[in-house]
Amino acid sequence: MNSTGRIFRIGLFGESHGSGIGVTIDGCPPGIPLTPEDFNEDLGRRKAGKKGTTPRIEDDLPEIISGQFNGHTTGAPLTIMFRNRNVRSEDYTNLQETPRPGHADFVAWKRFKGFNDYRGGGHFSGRLTLCLVAAGVVAKKLISPVTIKAALISAGGQKDIEKAVSAALDEGDSIGGVVECRAAGIPLGWGEPFFDSVESVIAHLAFSIPAIKGVEFGSGFSASAMKGSAHNDPILDDTGRTATNNAGGISGGLTNGNELVYRIAVKPTSSISVSQSTFSTKSGRVEELKVKGRHDACIALRVPVVMEAITSIALADLKMLAESRS
Amino acid sequence: MNSTGRIFRIGLFGESHGSGIGVTIDGCPPGIPLTPEDFNEDLGRRKAGKKGTTPRIEDDLPEIISGQFNGHTTGAPLTIMFRNRNVRSEDYTNLQETPRPGHADFVAWKRFKGFNDYRGGGHFSGRLTLCLVAAGVVAKKLISPVTIKAALISAGGQKDIEKAVSAALDEGDSIGGVVECRAAGIPLGWGEPFFDSVESVIAHLAFSIPAIKGVEFGSGFSASAMKGSAHNDPILDDTGRTATNNAGGISGGLTNGNELVYRIAVKPTSSISVSQSTFSTKSGRVEELKVKGRHDACIALRVPVVMEAITSIALADLKMLAESRS
Amino acid sequence: MNSTGRIFRIGLFGESHGSGIGVTIDGCPPGIPLTPEDFNEDLGRRKAGKKGTTPRIEDDLPEIISGQFNGHTTGAPLTIMFRNRNVRSEDYTNLQETPRPGHADFVAWKRFKGFNDYRGGGHFSGRLTLCLVAAGVVAKKLISPVTIKAALISAGGQKDIEKAVSAALDEGDSIGGVVECRAAGIPLGWGEPFFDSVESVIAHLAFSIPAIKGVEFGSGFSASAMKGSAHNDPILDDTGRTATNNAGGISGGLTNGNELVYRIAVKPTSSISVSQSTFSTKSGRVEELKVKGRHDACIALRVPVVMEAITSIALADLKMLAESRS
């Protein structure tokens, strides 16, 4: 299903090369100041155009269809749409027959029995993260004064990200990266034990972002090599402040009053210019494929604002859930 | 909330030292052969008693309260309960005042305003994974002939797990580990794009297991250091079989017909015998704490069967969801 | 929340005088033939213009934003939008201060703290039933060959509906009515005991239609005056066919193989031309109100196609749910 959340629910729709894409937010309280301009900053950060990102540049002007009136949310469902304009679907016509390795083309074709909109990846396109970013703009307002900041901390395994991107571009190849998100100012007690743990809800959303291969909180995978005496974060005072933060700000599935810290692993973009072999559904044989279209050499460059968005969305829901039960 | 799933839904209840714990499975089809004996193997694998696990040993006899009749599931909600018997609550009486670092004691006390059942961690206890294992036994039947196998592949950062555990025991300390799960025989097309991607649903459940700090699929975090030309898995034939499996068996959020492979990072057990400092809510000062009670030196030893269970639960739901929409 | 359904989920958005209204269907299988023309008949039946319905006539041309490609559903979320064009919001400017009796104006204003879009009833408008009808068009395809037919069986308490409407029009007043729906060809076994009983799911949707005051199945309220020996429907053969149909086609919350029969009571339209008294939030006193705007003398005339729609939506979800668990 394409909706998620308990109280602050979001639902995505749209395809990369259809008439448009959008998001409906159901459960947004009334009276939140909101204008189309509020989306500019985050949508701009996601936008391509920088070195290492696709030359396909969309205007990405949000149209608020519903749920907003006189510059504020109304409390009714908030639908935000983006028209697709800069579409060159002819680039993708051969993808039906020669599915791109690493991409969803082949499984989408099989699962949806040939009825999926294959153009530009259709509903599987990373373009739909635009809708996540839009929803994140609203969610950020709801969890204020919590501050969220994500950044790319390595690319292609290197700290010198610009250098790594340049090398990939030169080779017509792509690289992955690690993005870290930190959120400060979260009160103790958001989240639920077990199935709505903060980690569960955030990871659920994070893994909905195409290209994410891993999610880790606080000490993450390095915890597997640590001892309890080193890993346990000593509690310092009645606010729950700890001397270290191996927990990444979460205890027992609940925020513990410390900074929320987590990282995601982004795989290298599947669409690359270098030639690859794949199975042709037309010829029934493995063939060479050269992907046309416009691609990102390092999609991870565009992920931080998406990661901030899904973090905000998760926290907005957990905040409302925690408050509803207090 | 303590329930999860779209069609094959599970809900947990109970506290570590209350009268019992249990799980209700809602959405199980009728006619699945099921007897209390079916639980023996997996419950036995989870059970403590081995070197490095807690000396608290419960009978863990499942009582099927409902949803089973004449040796088969009835199609009505299936509730399985376990009585708590081997309880030594007096071990935990001082935890109210001196919350264990790394454990949920402090946040639970704050969040639930002092009304939580603190004995043995209450509802936050790892004992509730017993219910996940029980639900997994049923889920495994539903996804047959898919085979699922999880194993501890490192402990304390070492491959020689037995040696690592011995060292931790000698020190009265604890160690973490990495557990890997592999599932074979999954048809192409389970899962959904975006919010019910296979990764999203599995990670949601995996992060509900106490002590999990990270989840990665296929190439996982190492993907961040790879190039697209190396990471993309070439498709070999019409079944979707690929030459490599960096995707971990998932493309675009859907199973792609290859082996599902993922790993979780388990932190070292919070409860250790070595002395630690923590904030005393009674004295209002940081004090030394020596945790009594019976603990695991390497809780990761008991995680594989739990990981198999949550994998089966996730796949059962996604299978039913995929089939409902085909 | 504005979404409902387990597998075949629908979500509404939009306001009466905003930029548009729409519905997202999540969970529609791929490969269902669907074009904008498919909506003509049912949208036409709902449309005003007949005697006794509002002179506000919208084009009501559906725009399929997503989920459809090459004349078929894709399996991705299906969003259908309708632009609002024939809007005369100035008719409604005084409703903020003098809320219409019987309408949601006052409670919407209080609940949403003055931020609701009050124009034409905003999100509370009956105009949103257009979206239900659109979703119903899709749902009807999914449950084919089940046939569904609803009809107005009384208006203003009379069987001669045309005469009753004429009288109401003459008086500048409005009248209510009873609409009956019959569905044939439903297999035995859709629905669930207790919380997803056929009655529960249908009534949930029926009561989401503005102006509905009652829902009854089969013998309905008259059952309260009957004896068991007369009410029980004798089973005649192995298909479950019964001699009478007091059950209305439902036993134990599940379809029983007989015709589904239920009725809804529609109240008289709240907006009437005759003068009424209401509390003025501006003056703080009770004042006379003459409602401007364009209204229906008998909104029940337009309800049958909406009732067919929500019946189809409910059955589509229950069908998919039943099949997912068989």
Added chain:
Amino acid sequence: MNSTGRIFRIGLFGESHGSGIGVTIDGCPPGIPLTPEDFNEDLGRRKAGKKGTTPRIEDDLPEIISGQFNGHTTGAPLTIMFRNRNVRSEDYTNLQETPRPGHADFVAWKRFKGFNDYRGGGHFSGRLTLCLVAAGVVAKKLISPVTIKAALISAGGQKDIEKAVSAALDEGDSIGGVVECRAAGIPLGWGEPFFDSVESVIAHLAFSIPAIKGVEFGSGFSASAMKGSAHNDPILDDTGRTATNNAGGISGGLTNGNELVYRIAVKPTSSISVSQSTFSTKSGRVEELKVKGRHDACIALRVPVVMEAITSIALADLKMLAESRS
């Protein structure tokens, strides 16, 4: 599925003649005073034993399995169980072959492919309303100081209920009834437009009670014969108080600050002593059936406390939902 609710969720489990039945409440806030004795009054009201009710009398002692500690709710899932003791399953052995008309026996057997627990109606039994009443006891505490009172207002079509029941008993037959529920003290603004309207949520739960054939709010079915000028409730002051209450306390799906009033139609009990004809699945012919077992002549006598319970459950969820979004 057998769970319902957005924030205050309840899930039922159990069969009439299995080891027990129970309910899990997920989402109950911590700190609500709760002891087993709190259930006595409402469970006693539901209990059989009065004239016109079944001679099967169970102790119905609630066992609180989880979610309660030191006399208060803990905030963790609250599971309440009732053991089945006074079971005479031999009464039901022939029901497999000769399904009772008006009961779920036949459809349950077909839908669940013969695997359902048929004894005493199994999961379809009215005995599970015991769990609804138990959940209602908790819900009533959450919505305090709202007061809820339901009463049987007619039986067998007569106001002299005792006389009607006596007549039915004499004939070995059963009668239906109408139960009315009134709730006072509900603040304006609980509920949601469309899919979580107060009517939708209450009707969803009401129709989960076995034997309910109709639900109507305020003027109900009589509204269909009224004119708008008579039906509209004039608003009198800034609290939303109205001169009449045809709305039954609900406008636009939201509580409007006036008394909530609704009625349900209860059919006559299906199980009667007089001989009936039904299809025998054994002989393949229509045969005479004389239902053994212990039955209610007027099950409606026991419904008021169940109706109060489901009203409380619905309101508790809607209250928490409204407050979460304010």
